[in-house]
Amino acid sequence: MNGIFSALVVPFDEHGEIIEKGLREVVRHNIDVQQIDGLYVNGSTGENFLMNTEQKKQVFRIVQEESQGAITLIAQIGSLDIYEAIDLGIYARDLGYDSLSAVTPYYYPFSFEEIKNYYLTLVKETNHKMIIYSIPALTGVHMNMNQFDELLQEEQIIGVKYTAGDFFLLERLRQRYPNKMIFSGFDEMLIHGTVSGVDGAIGSTYNVNGRKARRIFELAQEGNVAEAYQLQHETNDLIESLLDIGIYQAIKGILREQGVQAGLCKAPLTPRHNVDTTTMQQLIKKHQL
Template sequence: MILKGVLSAIVTPFTADGEKIDEAALRKLVEQGIADGVDGFVPAGGTGEFSVLSHDERLRLVEIVVDQTAGRASVLAHTGATSTREAVAFSKHAQEVGASAVMLATPYYEPIGFNEAFAYYAGVAEATDLPICAYNFPPATGLHLDVDFLLKLTREIPQVKYVKDSSANIMQMSTLINEHANEIHFLNGEDVLMLPALMLKAPGMVMGIANFMAPALAKLHQASQSGDDQTVVTIWRQIYPLICLLGSGRYNSGVKAACELLGLSVGPVRAPIPQYSSEQKAVLKNVLAEIDPALLTGAAR
């Protein structure tokens, strides 16, 4: 299954006390996402709060999402970890339960360079047959996967077929899409660069806002691929204030707050991730009210 279109960086619903994954809510969220038009899901990613999940919780998340999608949407399981050993274990499990592909952010906290990052991806490729999506998010990992490194990856490790790029580097995005689309597929992971990515006809996107705004993103992607730039701009102008608000801080908390405001039960973020304040929720509610309801999740209608 080729990864393209709108991939939801699906949140991890928790019980009210944040202690357990709310499995029933997760299954409902998958169903709503499919109904809203997403092409795939990315469980246990950044928006899914993977950094505060246990090893077993990450395994269970992937199992549930794969089971609930039942082949109706792709599942790009985030299997990145701070050690190659654990990344391999997550990736082998993803293959065993039926994920479409695996995505790996490079290890963080302990600084590494390109040689170590290459060996990390190579180690995962040796352990699984699944397609691999490199995840470039330098603010979190401390390592920017530049064009040269990504091309080395895909040329020397054929399983590396995608990159989710959240670097906010518009030159890198343009180079990869315009000059190397036949070698590595670009998935935009940066909300604020959505407009230029759409204008460049990026083949796909991985977005946290897809949890509650998949109809807008599906329309944007379809318009982009068909060359309907006016529709792209019109929708973008509607959702831009929301993009700015979420990008101003506490992104994960904001996505979950938006879900709750629109009828999707996802619970709180898990400590120590900061919750949205009541004041922030009030501002968010007002911003959402300015968006055409047809662009928001059907759960709100």
Template sequence: MVKYDTSKFHGVFVALNASYDANGELNTEKLKELALWYHSLGVKGLYVCGSTGEGMLLTAEERKASVKAVCEAVGGKLVILCHVGAPSTRQAVELAKHAESCGVDAVSAVPCVFYIHSEDAIANHWNTITEAVDLPFFIYNIPQLTGYNLSRGLFERMLQNEKIAGIKNSNEVAHQIMQFKALGGENFIVLNGPDEQYLAGRLMGADGGIGGTYGPMPELYMKLEEYICAGEIEKARRLQEKILFFIYRLCSFPSMYGANKAIIKLRSGIDIGQPRLPFLPVSSEDPKVVELKNDIEKAIAALD
């Protein structure tokens, strides 16, 4: 049984891109501007320092500075989830404690990076993080990057911890969402990870989603969520199809994160720099970027 009120964790959460200056150094002022832009658009919340936020490419101090900046900008205005996953449990605990001190609404973590661990080790890793803070904890299941797909057995073990409030499930097998929701119960939050299947995830029982392509086009995902809540499934299906082809185009650039940042710059006027190497840069002056940005804005303008 989850000990927290989880009602605020429903809906669309933008996975926040990292922000750098021209020299590739962390730019917290631009990060604040970006967070405020999302607030102005009506986004429900932000997921900070996750995969899209290049969390594993930031130093611990940069990650701390990022979450501090976001909380200063939109704390109390948006729901803030902070990813604290790290190579070591010690570092993850340190990041979780700092995030709690900044005022985040929840923390989240992948099971491990680089090393392959037993399920006992993964359980101990997550439980140790939850013991360090008094915050809801969201498991982050992303097997395509970690090499581990959360099993039913370990999931049921983790549900014995009352601080485990939900899961961000980025596994591309949609029916796993239904399993997690059924086992977790009504107050347990399941957030869809694969943007290509937001509609499928919601129909399978997800309570909302966190996504890396929400950033350049959050209005489309918010409208998709609105259609789903209203039971207008055919409208939702058509919009999901449109989003799907935008995602394909974003993924056609040298890096999706670079394309995200380029389109965000064109749409918001906020320059959050290029992604950190080894992710490749994408220019906002690339004609294909400009064309995609224009097509996204046309789709937004056509929403009913």
């Protein structure tokens, strides 16, 4: 369970319903064109926190059907409703997902004991492997080494999706847990994570830039840091352009230009920014997407 994973985008129509045909096309694009190793399903990029439980299950089912065991699948089930998370975890496990993942509880000022109990409950009730999703910039949850120690001692907690800029903590995690999976979560810091010894990376932009991300990953692993840095510079130029437009809207806009029915974003996100086709085509040409 390593390599480049796309945090899967989900196409919605103007009423906020999932476009099944479009979702299947996005999955196929990731597998056939971007040649990713796996999909991280129902994460932030998939607008998970804007969906109801049935929509989340619909996404899990469609992705599993379309991928047909060709790639590794990780199901993000995190929710403030722990009973929903358990339900989703059992559902994804029974579909054959390779692992579960769950974002740390957010919004309320949870104690670490509450966070720890959340993960241990999910592992116990789903009886499946778990990857912690640590993204402190969005959740406000900053776990230290001792707290990670307490969680990673659990056998079925197999690793961390590490979306943070503290590379000292990342290095300490890697050194102490050589047999746990660590995924880099910041696309713009892929080279830094790879040099720090991560097992793979999970990112939004890999839906359209997965092949270049793989090249950065492989070059850095091989010790060709200067060449990898050049590709990271080029990638970050792309990321800046996508952020200026709106990251999810821009990724979907590029996919549409490439013939993939990527749909709209789900309200209250702006469904689609008014960026002309020419701009998108120029990005595709400039960055060889």
